[in-house]
Amino acid sequence: MAGQVTGGLARLRHAAGYTQESFVEAFRQEAVRLGVAAAVSVRQLRRWERETPPPLPHPGQQAVLEALFGVPLPEMGFDTPAHRVTVAVPISDAEGVKRRTFVADAGALAAAALLPAAAGPRIGTADLGRLRELLDGLYQTDHTAGSVPAGAEAGRIEQEITRALGSASYTSRVGRELQTMLAELYGHRAWYGYDGGRFTEGRSACMEALAAAQFVDNPLLQVSVLETLVLLAVKADRSWEAASAVEHAYRLASRAGAGPTVHLVIALRDANVATHAGDLSGARRALTRAVTYQGRAASDPEVPNWARFVGPFEVDYATADMYVRAAQPKRAVPFLRAALGSMGGGLARNSASYRVRLADVLLAAGEVDEACAEVNGVLDTLGGIASPRLTGKVRDFKRAAGVVDSPTARACVARIHETV
Template sequence: MATVRGDDNRCEGKLMTGKAVRGLSRLRQDAGYTQESFVKAFAKEAARIGIAASVSVRQLRRWEGEAPPLPHPGQQIVLEAMFGVPLVEMGFDVPRHRVTVSAPVSDPGEVGRRTFVADAGALAAVALVPTRPGPRFGSADAARLRTRLDGLYKTDHTVGSVPAMTQADRIEGEIMGTLADASYTGRIGRELQTMLAELHGHRAWYGYDGGRIGQGRAACMEALAAAQLVDDSLLQVSVLETLVLLAIKGDRVWEAASAVENAYRIAVRAGAGHTVRLVIALRDANVTTHAGDLSGARRALSRAVNHQGRADADVEVPKWARFVGPFEIDYATADMYVRAQQPGRAVPFLRAAVRAMGDDLARNSTSYRVKLARVLLEAGEVEEACAEMTAVLDACGAIASPRLLGKIREFQRAAAGVDSVTARECGERIRGSVM
């Protein structure tokens, strides 16, 4: 965009705009910003293009009022970069030497410090208000879709990943269709892309729960790419913690360890709270336990206990991290003892984890009880192990989780090797219930 020169007789002193073509307030609202979020976006854009400029909410209100004061040159650069229109079209009276107009970048004449690639007014209309013929998708529509997406957590925790996957398929279809065909603001578009990233994260977990490791890893890669595009650090951590589980299941310990290290790095950079760091520490314990590094597992569990003790200080906890609690630490500690071939020491930790598990986490609670039954069997407590498994069979009929079913069958195979009437009867009960 070239600067208007002094020999243009139409410009004397200041170029007076009269009524603005598109005022700053309208531009801001069309882009989906509140005054507060605009101030943050302004600072981010300034940092991105290397300009030392900022704005406060108070100053923004003055800019959007009557007879707005002129932004200084650095602020002008940022404003024009954010909206793609010259300052003169935002409602300001601009001195002639600071007016920018459309001109080709390759113009052989003198070219000013900025150039727009198209007519500024038309560019703003296209960029900020999509012209697709589809229906308008607003904040109320996004809120309804968000409620359904968040409901996937409850479905998975109460009745398992199979029905949750069915719901996820429908939600993904709606998000993809809306992104492709509907009309929405930039803010709503970013929210839709964030929801799509979360949905891929759900799919990654369903791949783990269903034993479809390849599909789960592919979903992780989709989720990571989408989370990076919307610059959501904590969402990236969420995906990485699922990738740890998938990598362990696929016997890719190096990948799991790398995912843990990256999750730590991103969490520190984002200033994540203790609950998020607790989840990462537990995944660290998963990796080290699987690798047989019991000293590393103890260190990771020590960090987990430390973060758990300070989690009450967290102001906000992401939805994906709200499942975590002391029972997860007990479960991971029991895993460490099982890996060390000390099932008797694992039993009290598993009992504590089962007791502490809430009723709203039915799938996890049932999975924990199956683990307890198996460890009791390994510890020689056959009667108690079979009683625990019988209670599981009585409670798990409504839960559709391939991983849970696999654990029950593992117990059945282990019980078949025990010379006990109780164990044989328990095996028959399992065969009649889940086969």
């Protein structure tokens, strides 16, 4: 009959951080891992938790339940026949029963399954919310103030998360979220390595991020890391690695059922690789795909935080890059102007970087005065942005303009020398 919650199974489920719906999914996944033909519905779970006595799970369900919680069936509140009780004997004992055994007190084992051994402070959902807010704020810091202050803040967040993972108490669900955040932080660190010109450091962070994202089985997080790895591989002139990263990103996105925005980011990296390799036909194909994905992005029901920066301006910028690679700087100019015009607010670092790129192209097209005007506009705001990559671009423009015989160019070079 239906009655009040008996406590055993329900307490274990709550302590592990499962809702009834998420427990059903966790049960399914564990059954797949064990190779057991067993399933449970929310309705049956409610009967297990409320009826007195609860209906006895069949042997397959028992195996999955005991694997999920690490305690024998009686500790979950089930009235279990003697022949179904899992015994506590060494599995190497030839006289023992050859099925899963429990070698510790069931209550202690349950606690060990749910909490780390250290008796540190308790980490709960409120702490996760605060850390998530700090982590998401890194994007804004990077876009507005640059990677240097963002990297410093990321270091502080990483220390807090690793300290919590190592010494705090938390449920398995909270622990998984902490590990996911750590994987995201490694991905941020990879980008900061790229932006700071520390490409070896960035590549190392990519490998850490990929491993961490695999451990938490998050394919879209892996895609975000591969996106940065493409940029690092291109800088290292490892086109084959960059192309492999793009293909793997496509596979992961397809497997995860990702929407058009994620596919747009991958298509843009595909265009980066083809442009760098001088494969202009391949670049056009990738950009055509990017335009298609961009047209569908407005109806995307869910976009990961790392993909929210992308928009039409990225497509225009990549198209301009293709024309520059084809030695047609004048054809690149309108695309760069369009990119700057469509870029939303809050992207100060990107906007400055795009303007320097436009200045480079204008200079190559012989439009010296316009090129210097763009760089002067960047210098007006450069003091509030700490991005080594942006600073490097300005210095590159200084070298290119330094060989131009023009009063405007000489004045611009002198200002760069004083400012940077």
